[in-house]
Amino acid sequence: MSGFRFTLLHADPAGARRGTLHTPRGAVQTPAFMPVGTNATVKALTFEEIRGLGAEIVLANTFHLYLRPGADVIARAGGLHRFMAWEGPVLTDSGGFQVFSLAKLRSLSEDGVVFRSPIDGSEHAWTPDRVLEIQATLGSDIIMPLDVCLGYPADDAQAADALRLTMRWAARSARRGAPEWQMLFGIVQGGFNPALRAEAAERVAELAFPGYAVGGLSVGEPRALAYALLDAVTSRLPQGAPRYLMGVGGPPDLLEAIARGVDMFDCVLPTRVARTGTIFTRTGRLNVRNARHRDEHIPPDPDCACQVCRRYTRAYLRHLFHSDEMLGPRLATYHNLAFLATLMTEARAAIEADRFEPWRRTTLDAYMTPW
């Protein structure tokens, strides 16, 4: 794992952290939001645009790319970065989440999972080792171990079972380790019981991963519960390693999680909702399709300085969406990602200046939409 280093630059008294994750493909300033490029594409945008809007790292998906076009194709292309023409760091998800949410799970055993492809029904067997091997073939920078993902609700017995298996897989993954040019994170699961989460955090931390992910949150559980679970986890992770909250990306959630010591995020929400016309603004989310925007000849978010907000209007975006023009999803996607990039930039500045809490409160108060 040469070339990787996480530097904790500053910690807010309340717990928010400002850091830099150095990778062989560039540094990532944290807290950071990682746009999701499941199929080796952040839907609707080019990577030039992704770079331009301020993203320093993107997520791609092992599950999807393994099934199509196949990790071997990507390897022959010269690796994921060359394949998709993104020179910055890439984090790949292990595919654990997708095996449980998208595939037809055939069996779950000590050795791994057997599932059917949602694309062609073909059967595949994944072990923790195999998943690391696939990610090595893909050539991503930060990789994740196979884990067991639960939906909400899940009772403690289920969560404990899933956690035990996830932990044994984590131990196997840690033993195998990653090539020196990759960074392997550990994943903390544990369902919806704070005590179980705390135990999971401690045990994953014992495996001494260079970074830690928190999985299985924002899957339908009450927000207050998610925050409590997060508290239980981050307080038990080593200070010197980056913490990555998987799958979280609503603006208020990001601020709450940063306050709890999270450094990295990924989420499909900003890009997914953008494709149906929902955009983030400093006063909350809004749907540009709505009739009230028909004659609003103002920027999508008047408080945003992104390329979209500098050139286009709500009325125009509304027209694009109503006309089913592909530029609508493109502009909305660009704006939402730029919005989060800016939000992260502001959060970093606030932490550095020891004014994260007041900044967070002000920002949350202005952001009226409750999610």
Add this chain to the structure above:
RNA sequence: GGGCGGGUCGCUUAGCGGCAAGAGCUGCAGACUGUAGAUCUGCCGGCCUCCGGGCCUUCGGGGGUUCGAGUCCCUCCCCGCCCA
């Protein structure tokens, strides 16, 4: 002038004696958190509602038959196609 076909929610249409009346589109809203350009949900004649429903006005116009008519009959108007 003659022969067919047709006029039902903004559009396209279903309906063939019990109908405030089905579908699709549009429209009006909502959902989406390790991806889903997908999809799903609610509303879409008016008024009231204790949300169970209640009342009123509707299927080109007028008249009629019938307990009951968008549906059957007469008549007028309009549209499309064909023949002259």
